[in-house]
Amino acid sequence: MSPIPAQPDLRESSRLRSLLRAIRNGNVCVLYQTSDLAYVWAENLPDIWVDMWHVGLYDHELLEAPMAAQLVAAKRSVLETGEPQRIEIAVPHDDQFRWFELSIDCDRDDDNATIGVVTTAVDVTELKRREQVLKTLLREVSHRSKNLLAIIQSIAMQTARFTGTVDDFLLKFRGRVQSLSYSQDLVTDSNWRGAQFRELVRSQMQKYVDAADPRFTLSGDDPYIFPGAALHIGLALHELIVNSTSYGALSNGQGTIMISGKLENIGTDKMSLLIRWDEKVPGSLQGQDLNARFGSAVLERIVPTSVNGTSNYHIEPDGVSYSLDVPRSQFDL
Incomplete structure (x- = not known):
């Protein structure tokens, strides 16, 4: 026995219910206006408009004047040309904005005469916020990339200034760029917060000495x-x-090498982090080339200036001492 065909009115009512459910689930609002732009009905109206909504409402009663004028102009264009329009509007709400993407089209009767305007509004506020966050992140990445490139350029120039051969330059330059890479990895892993002092030390030491080495x-x-x-x-x-x-x-x-970090002047506006390197070497360092030219430039000028701090660097017959005083503006507890 063949199934009984669905009645037209039953089929249309189920179709309407399904469409309405899809509109609500999709966070979509549909509004209908007559040709004089008076609102007749709305489905799934956003909460920001529910209290002011009534039949016969006009756009200037729903939106602020500049936005209402833009929207009315788009709808009149649809009525005159029959061509759909798409615009975005920003509605003030709780000291922020709610963004809606509007698709505007005309409604026609059986004789193809324009009798009204159908507006489909989609809330795109979260999308706009994500776009803003992404733009902010991209600007930050660009800023940090420029800073990193400036550091690399400075390293290249200073390394070239104090090396006599290409091979010597490449050896030193690669090591210094690798040092930046280790530090940058820590910064990236922390979501750009920075690097903990001890992790920073270990990341630089790992290529040369084990953290468990009794000399360290x-x-x-x-x-x-x-x-x-x-x-x-x-x-x-x-x-x-x-x-x-x-x-x-x-x-x-x-x-032996002893590295320490100590918070100084805690609780005052002069609070700082004092980083110390104390190295003891049996025998004498006199006459040794300790790379004091570029090395001392980094330790005594470039690094202290870059962190707005001060430093002391001493090479003694039995060892090396270095201290760097880093102001509170450069670290977090």
Whole structure:
């Protein structure tokens, strides 16, 4: 026995219910106006308009004057030309804006005469907010990239200034860029918050000495170093480590290195982080080339200036000492 065909009115009512359910589930609002732009009905009206809604409402009663004028102009164009229009409007709400994307089309009768305007409104507020966040992030990435490129350019120029051969330049330049890479990885992993002091030290030491090596001691406070300062402090540590592996404590089994971070003047406007490198080397360092030219430029001028701090760098017959005083503006507790 063949199924009984659905009655036309039943089929249309079920179709209408399905369409209305789809509109509500899709966060879509549909509004209808007569040819004189008076509202007749609305389906799934946004909450910001519910209290002011009534039949016979006009756009200037629903929206602020500039936005209403733009919307009315678009709808009159649809009525005159029959061509659909699409615009975005921003509606003030709770000290913010709600954004809607409007698709405007004309409604025609059986004789193809225009009798009204149908507007479909989609709330795109969250999309707009995500776009704004993305734009902000892209601007931040661009800013940080420019800063990083400036640091690399400075390293290249200073390295070239104090090296005599291409091979020597490449060896030193690669090491310094790798140092930046280690620090940058920490900054990126923290979602650009920065790098914790101890992690920063370990990341620079890992290529040259194991953290459990008895020659190496790391102690003291462990604040978060902000991104720009982390890159420069990492570079200073790299210079000290390279010199140590070539001529100092890490070049033999007898020397020791003590690195510490200590918060100074806690609770005052002069609060700072004092980073110390104390290296002891049996025998004498006199006459050794400790890369003091570029190394000292980084340690005594470039890094302190970049972090708005001060430094002291001393090479003694039995070791090396370096201290860097980093102001509160460059780290977080």
